Amino acid sequence: xxxxxxxxxxxxxxxxxxxxxxxxxxxxxxxxxxxxxxxxxxxxxxxxxxxxxxxxxxxxxxxxxxxxxxxxxxxxxxxxxxxxxxxxxxxxxxxxxxxxxxxxxxxxxxxxxxxxxxxxxxxxxxxxxxxxxxxxxxxxxxxxxxxxxxxxxxxxxxxxxxxxxxxxxxxxxxxxxxxxxxxxxxxx
Numbered sequence: 001x002x003x004x005x006x007x008x009x010x011x012x013x014x015x016x017x018x019x020x021x022x023x024x025x026x027x028x029x030x031x032x033x034x035x036x037x038x039x040x041x042x043x044x045x046x047x048x049x050x051x052x053x054x055x056x057x058x059x060x061x062x063x064x065x066x067x068x069x070x071x072x073x074x075x076x077x078x079x080x081x082x083x084x085x086x087x088x089x090x091x092x093x094x095x096x097x098x099x100x101x102x103x104x105x106x107x108x109x110x111x112x113x114x115x116x117x118x119x120x121x122x123x124x125x126x127x128x129x130x131x132x133x134x135x136x137x138x139x140x141x142x143x144x145x146x147x148x149x150x151x152x153x154x155x156x157x158x159x160x161x162x163x164x165x166x167x168x169x170x171x172x173x174x175x176x177x178x179x180x181x182x183x184x185x186x187x188x
Contacts, residue, residue, distance in 0.1 A: 008065050011071075012068050085161075090165040097172040
């Protein structure tokens with residue numbers, strides 16, 4: 001088990017902890033959820049870099065790194081849905097986009113082809129991480145220091161997540177258009 005694979009595995013194990021800390025841990029739990037989020041995002045940033053720099057790219061990493069990314073992001077958004085900070089339709093769009101890309105990758109792999117990562121996918125991941133970061137910061141500023149930067153945390157979170165959702169939707173269109181030829185080959 002390489003260092004990068006351990007980081008990926010750590011992300012898989014931390015995801016449910018984020019959910020429980022945020023929803024059931026009170027003010028301290030929300031602060032600890034922020035710490036868990038930071039650990040997950042930093043491990044995501046470094047695991048691929050470490051694997052490539054040490055020439056330790058593994059099949060485990062190729063499969064479980066994107067899975068850990070999706071699992072952690074779904075956990076954040078489901079948590080915010082459960083907390084009333086994000087509507088269900090946004091969570092569905094995010095879920096459907098990742099499911100669509102997974103299906104495209106599966107279809108391509110059946111034909112021995114690969115769906116390459118796209119700039120829109122990387123941008124989507126960055127926007128999602130920044131959106132979650134901003135909402136967590138706003139929540140913790142309010143809880144710990146009684147600082148409210150905006151009039152309503154809920155409307156601010158809605159606006160942030162609306163932007164995240166629209167970027168995610170654009171990424172879904174980009175992947176579909178760029179990889180529709182894989183679907184057409186399956187129909188033949």
